[in-house]
Amino acid sequence: MTxxxxxxxxxxxxxxxxxxxxxxxxxxxxxxxxIVYEKPGERFMTLLSAGNLSISQSxxxxxxxxxxxxxxxxxxxxxxxxSMFDAARVLGSAVRxxxxxDGPALKAAGIDFNCSMIFGGQIAGEAMRLFLVYSxxxxxxxxxxxxxxxxxxxxxxxxxLDRVLTPTTPLDQAAKCALVSMDSTLxxxxxxxxxxxxxxxxxxxxxxxxxxxxxxxxxxxRMIHETxxxxxxxxxxxxxxxxxxxxxxxxxxxTDTGRYEPMRxxxxxxxxIV
Amino acid sequence: MTxxxxxxxxxxxxxxxxxxxxxxxxxxxxxxxxIVYEKPGERFMTLLSAGNLSISQSxxxxxxxxxxxxxxxxxxxxxxxxSMFDAARVLGSAVRxxxxxDGPALKAAGIDFNCSMIFGGQIAGEAMRLFLVYSxxxxxxxxxxxxxxxxxxxxxxxxxLDRVLTPTTPLDQAAKCALVSMDSTLxxxxxxxxxxxxxxxxxxxxxxxxxxxxxxxxxxxRMIHETxxxxxxxxxxxxxxxxxxxxxxxxxxxTDTGRYEPMRxxxxxxxxIV
Numbered sequence: 001m002t003x004x005x006x007x008x009x010x011x012x013x014x015x016x017x018x019x020x021x022x023x024x025x026x027x028x029x030x031x032x033x034x035i036v037y038e039k040p041g042e043r044f045m046t047l048l049s050a051g052n053l054s055i056s057q058s059x060x061x062x063x064x065x066x067x068x069x070x071x072x073x074x075x076x077x078x079x080x081x082x083s084m085f086d087a088a089r090v091l092g093s094a095v096r097x098x099x100x101x102d103g104p105a106l107k108a109a110g111i112d113f114n115c116s117m118i119f120g121g122q123i124a125g126e127a128m129r130l131f132l133v134y135s136x137x138x139x140x141x142x143x144x145x146x147x148x149x150x151x152x153x154x155x156x157x158x159x160x161l162d163r164v165l166t167p168t169t170p171l172d173q174a175a176k177c178a179l180v181s182m183d184s185t186l187x188x189x190x191x192x193x194x195x196x197x198x199x200x201x202x203x204x205x206x207x208x209x210x211x212x213x214x215x216x217x218x219x220x221x222r223m224i225h226e227t228x229x230x231x232x233x234x235x236x237x238x239x240x241x242x243x244x245x246x247x248x249x250x251x252x253x254x255t256d257t258g259r260y261e262p263m264r265x266x267x268x269x270x271x272x273i274v
Numbered sequence: 275m276t277x278x279x280x281x282x283x284x285x286x287x288x289x290x291x292x293x294x295x296x297x298x299x300x301x302x303x304x305x306x307x308x309i310v311y312e313k314p315g316e317r318f319m320t321l322l323s324a325g326n327l328s329i330s331q332s333x334x335x336x337x338x339x340x341x342x343x344x345x346x347x348x349x350x351x352x353x354x355x356x357s358m359f360d361a362a363r364v365l366g367s368a369v370r371x372x373x374x375x376d377g378p379a380l381k382a383a384g385i386d387f388n389c390s391m392i393f394g395g396q397i398a399g400e401a402m403r404l405f406l407v408y409s410x411x412x413x414x415x416x417x418x419x420x421x422x423x424x425x426x427x428x429x430x431x432x433x434x435l436d437r438v439l440t441p442t443t444p445l446d447q448a449a450k451c452a453l454v455s456m457d458s459t460l461x462x463x464x465x466x467x468x469x470x471x472x473x474x475x476x477x478x479x480x481x482x483x484x485x486x487x488x489x490x491x492x493x494x495x496r497m498i499h500e501t502x503x504x505x506x507x508x509x510x511x512x513x514x515x516x517x518x519x520x521x522x523x524x525x526x527x528x529t530d531t532g533r534y535e536p537m538r539x540x541x542x543x544x545x546x547i548v
Contacts, residue, residue, distance in 0.1 A: 036539040064540060079542050155429035159458045163503050164510055172515040180510065184433045197537045198527075200518075210518050212527055213534045220516050223525035227513055229437050235505040236438055236454065241446040242494050244474075244484050251497035253472075253486055260487045263471045265310040266338060268353050 001191035002152030004033055004048035005161065005178050006118035008130040008142045011171045013120050013201040016178040017048045018152075018186070020193030034197040035060055037078055037121075040207035045078060045087060045121030046199055050151035051114040051135070052106075058098045059091070059115065066094040084121055084129035085141075091119050092137035099137070116151045121201070128203055156188040157181030175200050179214075179224050196221070275465035276324035276426030278307055279435065279452050280392035282404035282416045285445045287394050287475040289320045290452040292426075292460070294467030295327050308471040309334055311352055311395075314481035319352060319361060319395030320473055324425035325388040325409070326380075332372045333365070333389065340368040358395060358403035359415075365393050366411035373411070390425045395475070402477055430462040431455030449474050453488075453498050470495070 004017040017033040031053060037045040047063070049056035067075035068090050074080065081087040095115065103113050113135050120130035120142075130142040132149040142149060144167050150158065164177045175198060185192050200210040214221045243249035275296065281288040291307040305327060311319040321337070323330035341349035342364050348354065355361040369389065377387050387409055394404035394416075404416040406423040416423060418441050424432065438451045449472060459466050474484040488495045517523035 032537045034537045036537070037541070038539060039541055155462070156433055158462055159430055159433075160506070160510070162461060163506055170515075172518075173511075176513065176515055177510065179516075180513075187436065188429070188432055195534045208539070211536055213536055214527075215534055217529075218527070219525040219529060220523075220527040224513065228509075231509040231512070232434070232437055232506075235502075235509055236434070236451065237447075238505070239450065239454075239498065239501055241444075241450055242453075244446075249494075251493040253488075253492070253494040255491075255493060260469045260489055262485055262487055263306045263308045263310070265312060265482070267311070267313060 002050035003185045003192045004050055004118055004151045006048060006120050006130050007148040007174050009169055009174055010167050012203045013128055014174045014178055015046045015048055015199040016182055017197045018192045019195055020191055021053050022191045036208050038207055043123045044206050044208060048118040050116050055098055055115040059094050062094040062097055063091060066090050068093050083126055084123055088119055088131040088139050091133055092139055095137040118149050118151055124206055153185055153189045153192050157185040171200050180228055183225050277459045277466045278322035278324055278392055278425045280322060280394050280404055281422040281448050283443055283448055284441050286477045287402055288448045288452055289322055289473040290456055291322045291471050292466045293469050294465055296465045310482050312481055317397045318480050318482055322392040324390050329372055329389040333368050336368040336371055340364050342367050357400055358397055362393055362405040362413050365407055366413055369411040392423050392425055398480055427459055427463045427466050431459040445474050454502055457499050
C-alpha cells in the first residue's frame with residue numbers, strides 16, 4: 001500500500017511519503033512516491049502518488065511531456081502552465097492518457113484502474129495550491145477548512161492531523177505532525193514502510209529548499225517514534241479512570257440523565273432477568 | 275457502520291459498542307449492538323455485532339434457541355454449554371443457519387453476507403474467553419499477545435489500543451482506553467455514533483455488574499472527549515520541532531548516515547537540476 005500526506009499552510013507546503021509497494025504480503029518492494037518538478041525562481045511542483053504502481057509510474061513518465069490543447073496558442077504543459085490549476089489539469093490529462101492505454105487490458109484482467117495523487121506547488125505570480133487527483137483525472141483543491149490531503153492508508157494517521165493542523169500551523173510543526181501521523185500508520189500497517197521522503201516548501205521560494213530522506217537510523221524520526229508512544233501513555237494515565245460507584249466523582253460515568261435504557265439482558269425463560 | 279471492541283484482561287473483560295446503523299449517509303438509525311446472555315452465578319456471555327443488521331438481528335434471535343448436535347446426549351445450547359468454546363460453536367452454527375436461510379437471496383441481490391461478532395464471557399468452572407466470529411461461522415480466540423478484538427470501523431481507534439493494552443492492564447484503565455479509542459473513531463467516521471454501551475466484567479463474578487449506556491450528556495465521556503484532544507495537542511507541542519539547519523540539534527533531521535539518495539527532482543532538459 002502507501003501512505004502520503006500533503007499539507008497547505010499559510011507559511012508553505014509540507015509533503016511526506018512512504019516508499020513501500022506490495023503485491024501481496026510476500027512481495028514487498030521499495031519505490032519512492034515523491035517527485036519534484038521545478039524551475040527554480042519560476043515554478044515548484046511536487047507530486048505524491050498512490051495506487052497501482054504501473055499506473056503511477058506511467059503517469060509520472062508522461063507528465064513531463066503531456067500537452068493540453070489550448071485553442072490556437074501553444075499547448076499547456078506543466079513547464080509553461082501559468083497556474084497550478086492548469087498544471088493539475090495537465091496531470092489529470094496524463095492520468096486519462098494512461099487510462100486509455102492500459103484501462104481496457106487492466107479491466108479484462110479484473111484489475112481496478114486505481115491511482116490517486118497529491119499535487120501541489122507554486123508558480124511565480126500565483127498563490128500556493130494543493131490538489132488531490134483521482135483515477136478519473138478529476139481533482140479537488142485544499143481549502144482553509146480542509147488544509148491537508150492523504151492518499152493510501154489514511155485512517156490510522158488521520159486523528160492527529162485532524163487535531164493539530166490549521167492554516168496557521170507553523171511549517172516545522174506541520175512537518176512534525178506529518179511524521180507523527182506516519183509513525184502511527186507504520187505501526188499499524190505493514191504495507192507502509194521506510195524510508196520516508198519529507199519536503200517542506202516555504203511560501204514564495206519557488207524552489208524546494210528543505211528535503212530529507214528518512215530511514216530507520218534518522219535521529220529525529222527515532223526520537224518522534226520513541227517519545228510519542230511514551231508521552232501518549234503518560235497522558236492516558238493522567239486522565240481519571242471511570243468511577244463506577246463514586247457519586248462524588250467529578251465526572252461520573254453513571255448518571256440518571258441518560259435518555260436511553262440500559263441494553264438488553266437475556267436469560268433463559270425460567271431465570272428472567274429484569 | 276459500527277465500531278465495537280472487546281478486551282480480555284487478567285482482571286476481566288471489557289466490551290464497548292456504538293449504536294449507529296446506516297444504509298447510506300441519508301439513512302442512519304440507532305440500534306444497540308450489545309446483548310448479554312446470563313444466568314447469574316453460572317454463566318455470563320456478551321455478544322457485540324457488526325455488519326448487515328438484518329443478519330446480526332437474525333443471529334441474535336436464533337442464538338437463544340440454537341442447538342448443536344452432541345451425539346446421543348442433549349444438544350448443546352448457549353444455556354447448557356459447559357465451555358465458552360462450545361458456546362462460540364453454537365454462535366457459529368446460528369450464523370450458518372442464517373446464511374442458509376438468507377444467503378442465496380442476498381447473493382441474488384448482489385449483497386455480501388457480511389457479519390462479524392465479538393463474543394466473550396465466562397462459564398462456571400472455566401476461565402474467561404473472548405472470540406471473534408466471522409461471517410462463515412468460524413472464529414478465533416484472543417490470547418495474551420492479542421488481547422483485544424475490534425469489529426466495524428477499527429482503524430482510527432486502533433493505535434491507542436495497541437499502545438496501552440496488555441493482559442495486566444487494570445479493568446477501569448482498559449475501559450478508559452476503549453472510550454478514548456471510541457472517541458477518535460466518532461471524530462473521524464460519521465457512521466459511528468452515540469449512544470455507547472459499556473460493560474465491564476470482573477473475573478469470576480459470573481454476572482454483569484458494571485453496565486452503562488453513554489450518551490452525549492455523560493459527564494465522564496465528555497471529560498474524556500475534551501481532555502484527550504487537548505492533552506494530545508500539549509504533548510505534541512512538547513516534542514521538539516525538526517531543526518533543518520542546526521548541526522547542534524540533539525536529534526538532527528538531516529544526517530550523513532542515510533543509505534538512500536534524496537528523491538528525484540525533475541527539470542526541463544534545458545534547466546537540469548542535479
